[in-house]
Amino acid sequence: MIFHVLTIFPDFFRGPLDHGVVARAIEAGLLEVRCHNLRNWTYDRHRSVDDRPFGGGEGMVLKPRPVFEAVESVLPGRDQQRHRVVLLSAQGRPFHQTAARRLCRYQELVLICGRYEGVDERVAGHLADEELSIGDYVLSGGELAAAVVIDSISRLIPGVLGNEASTLAESFSEDSLDCPHYTRPAEFRGWKIPPALAGGDHRAIREWRRMAAREKTARLRPELLAIEETGNEQRVIDEGGRTE
Ligand code: SAM
DSSP: OEEEEEESOGGGGGTTTSSHHHHHHHHTTSOEEEEEEGGGGOOSTTOOOEEOOTTOOSSOEEOHHHHHHHHHHHSTTOOTTTEEEEEEEEEEEEOOHHHHHHHTTOSEEEEEEOOTTOBOHHHHHHTOSEEEESSSSOOSOSHHHHHHHHHHHHTTSTTSSSOTHHHHSSTTTTSSOOOOOOOSOSEETTEEOOHHHHSOOHHHHHHHHHHHHHHHHHHHOHHHHHHHHTTOHHHHHHTOSOOO
16 A cells, blocks of 8 residues: 655654564655655745635735645546545544544545645545544644554554454444553562453453453443444444545
């Protein structure tokens, strides 16, 4: 899978994607991250990508032209089946695990990172396939959000994790959180591991993990269980996005 990141800070991604699972997947050729500087599609002396907002007000707005031309240049034969263009935006639909699973099926994903007060709305309306938010807070730019999206999708690409089954047992795979994990020592500062995990009874271990995951979900994220009970509303929302 190829991730194209459109940004005014291409060097931003040197750190976050240079470690662990994602770095190994890039090394193995299972995925590629291509960072494109939006200033490559500017034509003035200052290589400006921003301009003042119509109607006045605070801050600057990312101009449409560099963004449109960047997408047209990195995806010359844009094809709805193989390519997806995502605008990172605080106003977007929430990015959840279901969205990561849906997006990992594309061969190339373009991630548009906004800055300033945001991106000219014609990008959302006429260029991007969908707008995604990584949470209900405002970041200074889309780069951190793009790194989050790349990391979470990468784990789902076949071959990236040594053991495919591990993604099936992770948090959000079945509307619940992952079960708690323990490693040695069996007793640490007086806190012992749950006895079920110490024995070799695999059925008891499975059952303990199922119950513990449910208990933790009920305690920390009860709305996930509520979603399960009301017919996976979240999943329906996540499958949305702009359709042609
Ligand atoms: N004025 C915008 C608003 O109130 O919604 C915030 C713009 S923010 C300072 C600049 C850029 O950061 C946005 O264009 C977007 O690309 C990115 N961004 C900010 N928060 C984000 C979030 N929660 N998820 C994804 N991208 C975000």
